Amino acid sequence: MNKKLLSKLLVSALLVTSLAGCGGTTTNTANASAEGSSASQTGEKTVVTMWIMPNSGTPDEDFMEILKPFLEANPDIEVQPTVLDWGSAWTKLTTAATSGEGPDITQLGTTQIAAIAAMGALEELTPIYDRFGGADAFYEATLPTTKILGAGDEMYAAPWFIDTRALFYRKDVCEAAGVNPETDFETWDSFKEALTKMKDVEIDGKKITPLGMPGKNDWNVIHNFAPWIWGTGGEFIAEDNTTCVINSDEAVKGVQFYTELATEGLLSMAGLEKNSAEIEATFNEGEFGTMFSGAYEIATLRREKPELAEKVGTAPFPAGPEGRYAFFGGSGLSVFKTSKNKEAAYKVIEYLMTPEAQVAYQEKCGNLPTVKAAYETEFVANEEMRKAFKEQADFGKAYPSVAGWGPSETILQKGLSNVWDNVMGVFGAYDPAKTKEILDQTASECTVIYNEQ
Amino acid sequence: MSKVAKGLNKKGTVKKSLLSQIKKNKLAYGLIAPALIAMFVVHLVPIVSGIWMSFLKLNQFTLKKFLRAPFIGLQNYWTVLFDPTSTIRSGFIDALRNTAIFSVICSFLVIGIGLLLAILLNRKFRFQGLARTLLMTPWVVPSFVVGLLWGFMWQQDGVINKLLVDIFHFLPEGPYWLTGPKVLIAIIIPTIWRTVPFVMLMLLAGLQQIPVDYYEAAEIDGANSWQQFRSITLPLLRSVLSIQILNGIINYIYSFNIVAMMFGHGAGFPGKYGDLLMTNINRNSFQIWQFGPGAAATVIVMICVLGLVALWYKVFQDDLVVND
Numbered sequence: 028m029n030k031k032l033l034s035k036l037l038v039s040a041l042l043v044t045s046l047a048g049c050g051g052t053t054t055n056t057a058n059a060s061a062e063g064s065s066a067s068q069t070g071e072k073t074v075v076t077m078w079i080m081p082n083s084g085t086p087d088e089d090f091m092e093i094l095k096p097f098l099e100a101n102p103d104i105e106v107q108p109t110v111l112d113w114g115s116a117w118t119k120l121t122t123a124a125t126s127g128e129g130p131d132i133t134q135l136g137t138t139q140i141a142a143i144a145a146m147g148a149l150e151e152l153t154p155i156y157d158r159f160g161g162a163d164a165f166y167e168a169t170l171p172t173t174k175i176l177g178a179g180d181e182m183y184a185a186p187w188f189i190d191t192r193a194l195f196y197r198k199d200v201c202e203a204a205g206v207n208p209e210t211d212f213e214t215w216d217s218f219k220e221a222l223t224k225m226k227d228v229e230i231d232g233k234k235i236t237p238l239g240m241p242g243k244n245d246w247n248v249i250h251n252f253a254p255w256i257w258g259t260g261g262e263f264i265a266e267d268n269t270t271c272v273i274n275s276d277e278a279v280k281g282v283q284f285y286t287e288l289a290t291e292g293l294l295s296m297a298g299l300e301k302n303s304a305e306i307e308a309t310f311n312e313g314e315f316g317t318m319f320s321g322a323y324e325i326a327t328l329r330r331e332k333p334e335l336a337e338k339v340g341t342a343p344f345p346a347g348p349e350g351r352y353a354f355f356g357g358s359g360l361s362v363f364k365t366s367k368n369k370e371a372a373y374k375v376i377e378y379l380m381t382p383e384a385q386v387a388y389q390e391k392c393g394n395l396p397t398v399k400a401a402y403e404t405e406f407v408a409n410e411e412m413r414k415a416f417k418e419q420a421d422f423g424k425a426y427p428s429v430a431g432w433g434p435s436e437t438i439l440q441k442g443l444s445n446v447w448d449n450v451m452g453v454f455g456a457y458d459p460a461k462t463k464e465i466l467d468q469t470a471s472e473c474t475v476i477y478n479e480q
Numbered sequence: 481m482s483k484v485a486k487g488l489n490k491k492g493t494v495k496k497s498l499l500s501q502i503k504k505n506k507l508a509y510g511l512i513a514p515a516l517i518a519m520f521v522v523h524l525v526p527i528v529s530g531i532w533m534s535f536l537k538l539n540q541f542t543l544k545k546f547l548r549a550p551f552i553g554l555q556n557y558w559t560v561l562f563d564p565t566s567t568i569r570s571g572f573i574d575a576l577r578n579t580a581i582f583s584v585i586c587s588f589l590v591i592g593i594g595l596l597l598a599i600l601l602n603r604k605f606r607f608q609g610l611a612r613t614l615l616m617t618p619w620v621v622p623s624f625v626v627g628l629l630w631g632f633m634w635q636q637d638g639v640i641n642k643l644l645v646d647i648f649h650f651l652p653e654g655p656y657w658l659t660g661p662k663v664l665i666a667i668i669i670p671t672i673w674r675t676v677p678f679v680m681l682m683l684l685a686g687l688q689q690i691p692v693d694y695y696e697a698a699e700i701d702g703a704n705s706w707q708q709f710r711s712i713t714l715p716l717l718r719s720v721l722s723i724q725i726l727n728g729i730i731n732y733i734y735s736f737n738i739v740a741m742m743f744g745h746g747a748g749f750p751g752k753y754g755d756l757l758m759t760n761i762n763r764n765s766f767q768i769w770q771f772g773p774g775a776a777a778t779v780i781v782m783i784c785v786l787g788l789v790a791l792w793y794k795v796f797q798d799d800l801v802v803n804d
Contacts, residue, residue: 114746118766125544146544243751244631244658244744297636300658302744305635434540437767438567444749453660453751472567476768480541 072105073371076130078119079108080358082188082392086110089391097378104371113246117433123363124148131366132375134358135184137172137425138432143361144175144183145430150362153182155373159380160398168355168423169397176428177268184359185376186397188389191353191423192250192319193415194218194342195328200235200316203228212342215258215284222293225316238288239315241306242299243444249426249436251319252443253354255285257424258347263439264427264477271473273439274466281347282443282466283459286450290457299447311335319344323393325412341415343422355423357394395420431477438476442469534775543771556776568764568773574752575760582668582756583732589672590728591721594679599713601680602687619677627741630670634658634742658743663754667739674738675731679724686720687713722796729788733781734758757781 083089087108094106109130111119120139123129124146135143143149152173156162162170162182169186194212201208204224211221222237229235240251256263261278264271272278288294295315298306303320310318311332328336344353360379362372378384385396386406395416396402402420407413426432445465450457502509529547534556536542542549559566601612618626633639634657641654657666690713698708736758743750750759761781765774793800 121540121543125546142540146540244748246744246747248747296656300635300656302747430540434767434769437763440747441571441749441763444751448659448751451656451659453753468570471565472570475565475567479539 072103073368074105074107075132075368075371075375077106077108077375078111078116078130078133080113080116080134080136081110082134082358082388082394084391090388093384093388093391094375094378097375097384101374104374106375121146127365129363129365131362131368131372133361133363134187135361136358137169137186137356137428138436140172140184140359140361141175141428142430142433145178148364149183150364150366150369151181151183152185152362152376153180155377156182156185158373158377159185160400164380164399165397166399166420166423168420168425169357169359172355172357172425172428173359174428175430184361185380187358187360187379188385188392189355189357189395189397189420189423190321191355191357191395191416191419192254192321193344193353193419194317195310195320195324195412196317196340196342197230197235197313197315197338198340199230199338200225200228203230204316208340208342212345214346215348218345219288219293222288222317223291226292228316230313233313235316236295236298236314237316238294239298239306239310239318240294241301241303242447244300245302247303248440248443250354250356252282252285253424253426254344254352255281255347257281257352258349259284260349262427264429268427268429269474269477271435271470271477273442273473274463274470277349279463279466282446283462286446286462287459289447289450296451299451321393322395322413322416325410326393339412341412343415343419351422352424353419353422355425357397429477431473431479435473435476438469438472442466442472445469530775531779533771534779536772536775538771538775540769543769549772552772556772557780559773560777560780566770566773567768568760568770568777571752571755571760572777575755575757578664578753578755579733579735579757581664582671582735583729585668586671586675586732587725587728589668590675590679591724593672594676594683594724595717595721597676597680598683598687599709601684615680616677618673619675619681621674623674623737624741626670626674627738628745630666630738631658631742634666658754659751661753663751667735667742667750667754667756670738670742671732671735675728679728682720682724683717686717690716718796718799722792722799725796726789726792729792730785733785733788736762 079086079090087110090108091106098104098106113136116136117139120129120133120135120143123133124143125148127148129148140149159165165186166189169189170182173182173184173186174180175183196208196212198208200206201211201221204221206221206224211217225235225237241247245251253263256273256278259277259281261275261281262272263278289296289299298309298315301309306315306318307320307324307327309315310320311328313335325341328339344351360376362369362376366372379388380398382396382398382400382404385398385401386404389396389401389406395413396406402417407417442465446462448454449461449465454461532547535551535553536547536549537552537555538546538549560568560572563569597615601608601615605611621629635641636654636656640657641651644650645652645654655662657663694712694716695708698712703711735756739750739754739756739759740746740762743754749755749763757777761774761777764770764777
């Protein structure tokens with residue numbers, strides 16, 4: 028009898044606690060939403076929720092610090108940032124877009140904006156661009172990424188920051204090799220010549236590899252190929268916005284020029300198995316003569332290897348035979364259609380687009396501001412190495428902003444990895460024709476994705 | 481599945497109506513009810529919706545409708561198996577082959593090494609506790625950390641090549657372990673390293689249940705250690721071994737973490753020779769947004785695994801009966 032009673036008690040205790048658990052959450056959310064809706068009416072604080080990515084070392088703290096002047100000027104607004112991880116962000120964003128349970132503002136990678144906008148989840152921001160000083164206030168190459176290519180001029184995001192890769196070179200290596208960094212990094216051919224001169228250079232008894240780049244196992248595979256594809260007149264997508272043309276003769280020529288740097292011993296083969304962070308670390312150890320990297324590398328170099336930093340210079344991406352292009356990525360800020368605090372959200376974005384806030388934030392994150400006025404400040408004057416990045420802003424180019432771009436990135440990544448495999452001898456000796464064959468397959472797979480609806 | 485149920489019925493008690501059984505064992509059913517409900521929610525619902533998804537045209541444009549996306553019958557299955565232009569088809573056969581090789585090699589080596597270590601550890605020797613603890617450590621390392629660490633070590637200028645080339649001089653030049661067919665070695669070794677401890681522990685528990693008298697009697701009869709192993713150890717370990725084999729088959733076919741982490745923390749493509757079914761399906765479903773074909777591929781894999789489980793059951797049927 029006692030046993031039975033005890034077990035009955037246990038079971039009911041279990042049930043009660045589990046039910047109480049459910050009850051707790053519902054009341055909490057009920058309270059929260061009640062607060063949210065009453066806030067605007069009673070003059071209490073409006074809470075703006077926001078998703079950001081790990082843009083800096085301590086993402087939420089750094090972000091809140093930037094917001095301080097804004098929050099002081101707007102005591103009725105409170106901002107609650109949540110930091111997402113880039114890896115899981117895709118899933119979270121699509122879930123938010125489909126379920127409608129998203130934050131008020133979200134940071135989106137430039138390649139994600141069109142896809143999420145095409146799902147009908149983002150508020151059109153064109154009408155409020157006046158509050159940022161109009162579209163002209165931004166670098167032109169940042170604007171196409173805020174629209175859906177071929178679907179009108181509506182803008183669904185405000186460009187927040189630019190991620191672009193320029194050349195980092197070792198001044199001492201250049202000197203030893205007889206390379207003039209002022210002129211020799213101007214075109215692809217002179218760049219290749221310079222790398223060839225660096226091939227036999229030794230610094231402190233250490234043999235230098237002329238160029239270090241991540242190959243396959245990285246998030247940046249396509250970014251690193253893009254300027255080489257554009258520089259020979261190639262494109263990713265044809266003008267019909269549905270056909271992938273990464274296998275065009277022009278594009279293949281660019282891909283071959285870049286990858287053959289490895290077969291000619293100018294680009295570190297061992298580096299091709301590494302990711303960006305590992306390549307940067309290897310450069311900071313003094314193994315490479317040059318590498319292409321983002322502006323964030325400047326801060327890392329200054330912090331971790333101040334002595335080496337003195338010997339490092341930067342140059343804009345060299346000009347290809349058919350034009351000079353640099354990859355332009357980065358992030359924008361968007362407002363979810365389901366947001367209940369749109370006006371407050373606009374205010375937050377408006378503040379983040381001011382030159383002061385942009386410079387202050389990028390001092391922490393190490394990327395580049397999107398508004399032109401930010402470059403007139405001491406941001407560039409204070410740091411010698413940022414000059415090349417500023418110059419490069421004039422010939423930046425972003426990916427075609429079609430809805431299928433995000434999903435197709437994985438296919439491009441797979442194809443370009445296979446191109447590296449070809450260079451590394453996985454399919455037998457390196458065969459330039461095999462590169463074309465791989466890109467044909469990649470293009471046909473991507474075209475399937477771009478035609479999907 | 482039905483075979484399993486039938487098999488159990490053979491041994492089971494006289495059938496009574498479910499309701500009267502529940503009434504009689506109210507308490508027991510009450511206690512398992514929360515677990516049953518949880519299992520239903522986290523297993524059955526996703527499986528059924530996954531199978532349903534495999535019949536839908538589910539991509540980024542129809543994702544919003546989710547389970548109400550347009551019904552397209554068996555087209556996703558055709559895409560996975562036969563459509564030469566589909567993104568999933570081009571790598572599916574490679575992934576299937578790699579997974580098969582990977583699973584077979586891992587199964588044999590893990591059971592072999594695990595058994596050997598278990599037998600060694602079953603003897604009394606000095607520092608036995610220490611050896612046991614040390615051998616268990618790989619199991620404590622989360623699998624994604626294993627992938628991360630080994631991915632780092634396998635690099636061409638990594639620690640493994642340093643050992644092979646500079647220190648032991650086994651090879652004249654460090655190979656590229658993460659590129660080409662050698663990738664398979666690079667993913668098999670860490671998987672074995674991570675799985676052996678658990679199998680060893682289970683087998684050790686099995687070994688300790690075998691009465692010492694059997695071996696003493698065999699020794700008196702003049703049986704050598706190989707004969708003792710074949711006639712006593714192996715038959716009495718069969719039930720433990722069979723469970724470990726099943727566990728292994730399922731684990732290896734559904735391997736994901738180590739491979740995904742080893743190639744650019746989920747960013748990279750393991751290549752023609754390293755891509756497994758799960759990395760392939762994950763990439764197609766969640767990165768290329770081919771949810772329909774992804775679900776179809778998962779169902780195909782699930783059916784294959786069910787077939788393997790049925791085969792396994794046929795082979796080990798008798799070992800699963802508890803002697804009472």
